[in-house]
Amino acid sequence: MRFDIITIFPEMLAGFFSGGVVKKALEKGLLEISVHDLRDYTHDKHKQVDDRPFGGGEGMVLKPEPIFESVEAVRKNKRSRVYLLSPQGIRLDSALARKLSRVPQVILICGRYEGVDERVGRHLVDGEISIGDYVLTGGEPAAWVVMDAVSRFIPGVVGKGESVRRDSFFDGLLDFPHYTRPRDFQGMKVPQVLFSGNHAKISDWRRRKALAKTRDVRPDLLAKKKLAPGGRKLLESAPRKGKDHEPD
Ligand code: SAM
Numbered sequence: 001m002r003f004d005i006i007t008i009f010p011e012m013l014a015g016f017f018s019g020g021v022v023k024k025a026l027e028k029g030l031l032e033i034s035v036h037d038l039r040d041y042t043h044d045k046h047k048q049v050d051d052r053p054f055g056g057g058e059g060m061v062l063k064p065e066p067i068f069e070s071v072e073a074v075r076k077n078k079r080s081r082v083y084l085l086s087p088q089g090i091r092l093d094s095a096l097a098r099k100l101s102r103v104p105q106v107i108l109i110c111g112r113y114e115g116v117d118e119r120v121g122r123h124l125v126d127g128e129i130s131i132g133d134y135v136l137t138g139g140e141p142a143a144w145v146v147m148d149a150v151s152r153f154i155p156g157v158v159g160k161g162e163s164v165r166r167d168s169f170f171d172g173l174l175d176f177p178h179y180t181r182p183r184d185f186q187g188m189k190v191p192q193v194l195f196s197g198n199h200a201k202i203s204d205w206r207r208r209k210a211l212a213k214t215r216d217v218r219p220d221l222l223a224k225k226k227l228a229p230g231g232r233k234l235l236e237s238a239p240r241k242g243k244d245h246e247p248d
Contacts, residue, residue: 001101001154002032004074005143006067007110008049010035012140016147025157033147036074041066050113059114067120071107080105082125084116085139085146089128092146094169096129100146101153108146110139172225173214176206204234212238 005013013035017023025031039047042065050060071082081103083089090096100106108129109120121128131142152158168175179190193205211234214222227235 001103001150002034002076002105003147003150004105004107005033005035005110005140005147006038006070006074006107007035007138007140007143008038008062008112009110009138009140010037012138013144016144021157022148022151025151025154028156030154030156031151034074036070038062038066038070041070041073053114057114061114062111062116062120064117064119064124067109067116068124071109071124074107076105079103080107081127082107082109083146084109084111084121084125084128085130085142086111086115086121086128087130087133087135089130091133092129092131092149094149097146097149098153100150106146106150108139108143110143112138169221172221173210174218174221176210176213207231208234208238211235212240216241 007013013033017026017033022031026033038049042048048063049066050062053059053061075082081100083106085108109116109125129142129146131145136142152164155161158164164170166175179194183190183195191205193201196202211222211227211231214225215235215238
């Protein structure tokens with residue numbers, strides 16, 4: 001799949017390509033990313049992308065003309081989707097990231113200053129995406145987050161894809177705890193069950209831990225999840241947060 005990012009600070013996105021699984025995905029051709037400078041779509045001497053708000057007030061607003069023109073220039077076909085990054089958008093979650101990973105081209109518009117002329121949100125884009133209930137100084141960190149979360153769902157980007165399916169949120173639960181060497185770190189021991197070699201027991205332990213953590217930390221997720229009788233039983237057997245640690 002392909003991302004096109006429209007921004008007035010293209011250099012801010014450079015770090016995204018420079019390492020990790022994203023770099024490998026780009027090298028393998030699983031992912032294509034193009035960053036576009038909004039100023040290249042202006043036609044005046046000063047390359048002006050913003051202006052004062054009508055009605056008065058502090059701060060500048062990104063003008064509609066260069067944004068409409070840039071989207072027009074980079075849009076590949078009818079299946080391309082265009083999103084404005086905005087704190088007023090729908091909240092990015094795992095389901096949306098997965099859905100976007102099936103779109104051949106996602107165009108992300110990064111706002112700045114007081115935001116973007118309202119006509120962009122109303123007449124140009126397919127939607128607005130927020131990465132959380134707080135306000136950033138610009139859309140670039142949000143573009144980074146969206147690209148990262150979406151890329152993980154592109155087949156081949158993260159290992160064999162199994163780890164993605166086991167990660168938090170995929171099946172509506174948080175992930176189970178992970179441990180590695182040493183077995184005993186300053187008296188903090190790895191749970192004994194993980195050395196048992198009994199795969200069914202390990203799998204039950206992991207499921208119980210995932211269920212309990214979700215119940216204790218994100219009860220909203222658990223409320224939405226339909227648990228099979230086996231899952232309910234495992235959950236009932238897990239002590240609540242603040243109680244003694246479950247015997248390992
Ligand atoms: N006046 C706007 C408001 O209160 O809704 C905030 C504008 S913000 C300072 C500038 C730009 O940062 C926005 O246009 C948007 O592109 C980006 N931005 C800020 N917070 C964001 C968030 N939570 N999710 C996605 N983008 C965000």
